[in-house]
Amino acid sequence: MADPHRVVVIGSGFGGLAAARALDHRSLSVTVIDRTAHHLFQPLLYQVATGILSEGEITPPTREILRRQANTHVVVGEVTDIDLDTQVVSWRNGDLTMETPYDSLIVAAGSTHSYFGSPQFAEHAPGMKSVDDALRIRGAVFGAFETAELLTDPSERMPWLTFVVVGAGPTGVEMAGQLVELSRRSLDRNFRTFDPASARVVLVEAGPQVLSTFAPALSKRTLLDLRRLGVDVRLNSQVVDVDEFGVTVGSTTGSGTERIEARTKVWAAGVRASPLGERLSGATDTPRNRAGQLAVLPDCSLHGHPEVFVVGDMMHLPVPAVAQVAIQSGRFAARQVLARSQGRPTEATFRYRDKGNLATISRFRAVASIGRLHLTGALAWLLWLVVHLIYLVCFKNRLLVLIHWGISFLGRGRQERTAPQAASTPHPIATPVDAPSLFERQAT
């Protein structure tokens, strides 16, 4: 029997996992390399960050998902280099450095946060791209309420009860909506020295509208819903500085700046393609756009390298950087690899089938656009629920998520509310108030 065609897939996110699953063929030997051992369902990260879901519910182990696929080997490692001439991927895990040769390569390393040239903002305004990010934000949110309970002076307390979310795309809108629900419903009667409903959630957006990729009517409706809910939405406002104690916001249409004192900040404003794109770009003189995405050929392959495919958030084609694009392009690349390995003709162009756009605002409120059909309110929210359940990987995870949604949305509970330990553990985002000294101060 001929040697199997060796395929390396970098990334086990939406694109990489879809590709790996579609490569289930005994004529292929597939290696999936990811720096994590799990597949991450990023659209529900904000629910981990606000205590609705636990991290395990949105991170099924990749080797468990692919356990029946005998031709596929899953390894955990950080890819550090791709040699296009010798066709070798270099990666490492701790002290181990490895090299894996390939006949075909699918690069699906996704994207990371973008602070638009101000990387120092990251220290105090974490983005939400990984489980660690979401847990860090969750600790900060619940930790802020705990600190607020210890403070008696409203001017000291309010910055702990002010949450700033930067960027009003779907993630920012969902995060802001959930923070309001958390403070107004879930934490009701949990505290004795203050009312959690007094928390302030500020959503800062540089553009003139929220959800700018949605139809104007849906974007207007979302703005209305957010404001009715109690979110302080600042449009045409750009964050010009972030520090431990708050943010400074400037107007994009006028002059002047405003200071918002807020201990907890979440960055949901921008993404930038994986740095691996930069390496491929340099090696092939392939241009990248402002978001660092590689200008691939219409069949998602790299210029001059028909054996290398770049899919999902890393590729620059006239398609949005969303999960559906990653899934469809991953499957498409896998089909090309299989066809090439069998000497069959390949397809010339990747065609994206747009299945629609969804975003939730709060429980029972969402917006959806499917072709010309626009839905709002409870109907859109139900659709959002069903679609996310369908796309969650693993039956067990779907079941657990459904139960926890029932607890949070029909009731008012949140399962995952661990806050950082007192005093000896620093607050994950900002410096904690020294609790004993607060009580001493009250006593004097």
Ligand SMILES: Cc1cc2nc3c(=O)[nH]c(=O)nc-3n(C[C@H](O)[C@H](O)[C@H](O)COP(=O)(O)OP(=O)(O)OC[C@H]3O[C@@H](n4cnc5c(N)ncnc54)[C@H](O)[C@@H]3O)c2cc1C
């Ligand atoms: C908070 C959030 C909410 C979102 N909500 C939605 C939504 O509601 N609907 C929607 O359609 N889209 C949403 N998206 C976008 C969607 O998640 C992405 O478009 C999609 O994940 C892109 O898939 P991908 O395979 O290109 O990358 P990813 O899914 O990000 O996967 C990349 C994988 O590569 C791995 N990796 C990266 N670099 C390396 C390396 N050097 N070595 C080894 N492994 C590496 C990563 O660990 C990761 O597993 C959201 C994104 C975020 C962050």
